Amino acid sequence: MPQNLDWLRRGTVEIFPQSSDSQGETATLEDILTNTNRPLRVKLGIDPTAGDIHLGHSIPIRKLRAFQDAGHTAVLIIGDFTARIGDPTGKSETRQQLTVEQVQEYAKTYLEQVRPILDFDTPGRLEVRYNSEWLSQLDLNKILELLSTMTVGQMLEKEGFDLRFKKQNPIFLHEFMYPLMQGYDSVAVEADVELGGTDQKFNIAVGRDLQRHFGQKPQFGLLLPILIGTDGVQKMSKSLGNYIGLSEHPNNKYQKLQAIPDNLLRQYFELLTNLPLEQLPENPREQQKLLAGEIVTQYHGEIAAQEAKIAAESAGQAGSIPEFSLMAVEFPARLSSILNGSGLCKSGGEGRRKIQEGGVRLDGEKVTDPEVTYRSADELKGKVLQLGKKNFVRLV
Incomplete structure (x- = not known):
C-alpha cells in the first residue's frame, strides 16, 4: 500500500475523528492507513432515487476508487431499501416515497454509470451490496433496539429536522428511521471508513454510534465537498438544470465543461480529475478545454473526446452553447x-x-x-x- 497519502487528502474537507475522543480513540485514519496490515473496508452508500447520476455524485465514487487503488476494499451499497424512504437531509418537506418497482428500475442504471470510475475487475477490490439484504429482515425487536439508541432531541439536532421543527413543518416518524437504517448499513458491512458529502456528517456519525452499540470499532468519516453546478452559483442538481450527467452524450458533456465559469475550474480539476493542479495551464480558456477533454475521456474514451472537441470547434462554439x-x-x-x-x-x-x-x-x-x-x-x-x-x- 502506498505510504504517500496525497490521494487521501485531495479534495477532502474533513476526516473525523482526528484525535482522541470521549471513547478513548487515539489513532487517526492516516495512522491506520500507514500502519495497517489489512485492507480497510470503505463504505459508500447511494440511494437510487432517480435514473441519472451527475458529476456531483461522482466525487465520493472517485474517492472510493482512490481507496481501491491504495489496496483497500470498496463496499458500494445500493440503498434499494433506504431509497423507498428517501434521505431527509437538506429537505424542507417530506420526500415522496418511491415504490419498490421505481427503485428497482433506477437501480439498474446505477452500476453501469459508475463502471467507468470503479475497479470492477481486480479480485477483492469491490463488494456491491443491496441494503434490502439486511434491512428487509429486521423484525420489530431489532427496530425497537435501533430506536432506543437515539433520543428525539438528538434526532432534532439534524439540520433539516431542526429547521422543519422550528417552522412547524411536519416531520413523519418514518423519516427518523432513515439515519438509523443508513447507520445500520455500517454495522451490516463492518465498515472501517464511510465516505459522503459534507451534508452527510450526521448520518455517518449515527453509523459510528450504532457500531459502538453492536460491539464494533466505530468507522472513520471522510467528508467531501458539494459540487457547484454549471451556473456557478448553486449546487449541481438535476432539478435546477445546472448538472452534467455521467450518461450524457460526450458532445453534450464536452460543451458544458468547456463553459465552466473560471472561478470553478480549480475545484473541478481537484474533485473530478487526477491531474496535478500545479501543472494546469495559466489561460482559463485552455483550462476549460483540458477539463472537458479529460472528463469526456474518463467516461467515453479518447476517440469520443477528440470527436467532441472537433464537433465543438467545427460548430464555432467558443466555449458556450x-x-x-x-x-x-x-x-x-x-x-x-x-x-x-x-x-x-x-x-x-x-x-x-x-x-x-x-x-x-x-x-x-x-x-x-x-x-x-x-x-x-x-x-x-x-x-x-x-x-x-x-x-x-x-x-x-
Whole structure:
C-alpha cells in the first residue's frame, strides 16, 4: 500500500475523528492507513432515487476508487431499501416515497454509470451490496433496539429536522428511521471508513454510534465537498438544470465543461480529475478545454473526446452553447415544435422526422417518440437539445 497519502487528502474537507475522543480513540485514519496490515473496508452508500447520476455524485465514487487503488476494499451499497424512504437531509418537506418497482428500475442504471470510475475487475477490490439484504429482515425487536439508541432531541439536532421543527413543518416518524437504517448499513458491512458529502456528517456519525452499540470499532468519516453546478452559483442538481450527467452524450458533456465559469475550474480539476493542479495551464480558456477533454475521456474514451472537441470547434462554439428561450414557447408543446422554434429544424414536420430517424437527443438521451410533449418549461430548463452531431441549443 502506498505510504504517500496525497490521494487521501485531495479534495477532502474533513476526516473525523482526528484525535482522541470521549471513547478513548487515539489513532487517526492516516495512522491506520500507514500502519495497517489489512485492507480497510470503505463504505459508500447511494440511494437510487432517480435514473441519472451527475458529476456531483461522482466525487465520493472517485474517492472510493482512490481507496481501491491504495489496496483497500470498496463496499458500494445500493440503498434499494433506504431509497423507498428517501434521505431527509437538506429537505424542507417530506420526500415522496418511491415504490419498490421505481427503485428497482433506477437501480439498474446505477452500476453501469459508475463502471467507468470503479475497479470492477481486480479480485477483492469491490463488494456491491443491496441494503434490502439486511434491512428487509429486521423484525420489530431489532427496530425497537435501533430506536432506543437515539433520543428525539438528538434526532432534532439534524439540520433539516431542526429547521422543519422550528417552522412547524411536519416531520413523519418514518423519516427518523432513515439515519438509523443508513447507520445500520455500517454495522451490516463492518465498515472501517464511510465516505459522503459534507451534508452527510450526521448520518455517518449515527453509523459510528450504532457500531459502538453492536460491539464494533466505530468507522472513520471522510467528508467531501458539494459540487457547484454549471451556473456557478448553486449546487449541481438535476432539478435546477445546472448538472452534467455521467450518461450524457460526450458532445453534450464536452460543451458544458468547456463553459465552466473560471472561478470553478480549480475545484473541478481537484474533485473530478487526477491531474496535478500545479501543472494546469495559466489561460482559463485552455483550462476549460483540458477539463472537458479529460472528463469526456474518463467516461467515453479518447476517440469520443477528440470527436467532441472537433464537433465543438467545427460548430464555432467558443466555449458556450447557443441558447433558446422557452418563453417563446406556448406550453404544452411537442418537442418537434421546439426543434422548429429554436431553429434546429425548418418545420415541426422536419422535427418529427428527425426524431423518428434517431437524430435528436435531449441532454444526451435519444428521443424516439415524435409526438413527445412537455407540459411546462420547468421540464426542459437547462437541458441541451441536440440535432445530429454538431447542432446544439441550450433551453433556458
